[in-house]
Amino acid sequence: MMNPDSKPIRARIRVDYDGYALDADLNLPGEGITALFGPSGAGKSTFLRVMAGLERTRDSYIEVGEEVWLDDAKKFSLPTYQRPLGFVFQDVHLFEHLDVRGNLEFGMRRVPVEDRRISLDSAIELLGIGHLTERRPSRLSGGERQRVGIARALATSPRVLMLDEPLSALDMQRKAEIMPYLELLNAELKIPILYVSHALDEVARLADRLVLLDKGRVLAFGPTDELLTRFDLPLAYGDTAAALVYGWVDDIDPVYKLARVGFAGGSLLLPNESVRKGQQVRLRIQARDVSLALERQSGTSILNSTEVTVIDLSDDAVGQVMVGVEAGSVRLLSRITKKSAETLGLEPGKRVFAQVKGVAIV
16 A cells, blocks of 8 residues: 555656657556566666756656746756766676775765765665675676665655665576565555666566656556556567466465465465565466366366466467456456367357466565
8 A cells, every 4th residue: 555645756758869769658657666668678777867857858747746847947956966866787886996885875965965865774774784784886787786875865764765676687596586576665665666677577576657668658557567468568479478466365274385375266276485474466477378168177187277267369379369367356367269269159248267377476
């Protein structure tokens, strides 16, 4: 639930280059993670750079809370150093002659004492870097450098935290290490976090809301789970198409190490030992892992089967169909062959059973 005292961001951004233009008009929430997602050249990083005052614009306007940062109509632009923001780039540049604590203290120096809302100790604790404070940057791993970079940004007590593909240079192991800290930031900080990425798994795990960009235009903006399954958007197609489901852990089977996760459309079993009863979770269910049947199946290794209603169908790859189904109020996707769709007689309104072969807690 959003903090009722949080202040939204008003961002009308227009940029023109030779052969490229960005045109975005958005009202962003005043807290939580909003992901800017799209292919290279979509305008994601440019959007952040305009927010930071690093790009020239035309007919643009930015208001954070009740403070105007940019108003081209009045020829006003708040200098970058006066904008209370934290910016973490893909490659974190730390001062090599300072240890970690020295780097953090440097970031804090430009903030007047009366404006410091996040203490140095809080930033260190949130990013789990207490054991690194006396190390020089040369002795840090890639994941550790990123965590120090984020902590340094937090030490400036920003009103907006902007992360520009912070995980793209890391391997899978380092990404897995830093993800929980980003989730903790979202849970603990009552400020908006703008997160640029072209990795759909990161977006599904972290983002509350999603801005889908392509060629400098906003294709859609809204809750992440809704945008992932809309047939009028490209995210709902291809081998990576998936639904995002919010649920809670009802029970844990200690014998078979299975967690029963309830959601608005029923419940699902999945192997997991790390969750606890009552915990809120996000599930990612890939369309390729959902098959459809006219009757509930028995004598199968698939543990999860739930009755659903066919809502719509759309052509996908050659010979394949994407089927949108609803379990209660939750929308899922099923990627099957066109032959299977015709054999089952699938059409909107038909009741069938969705067999979920794979579920991942993200």
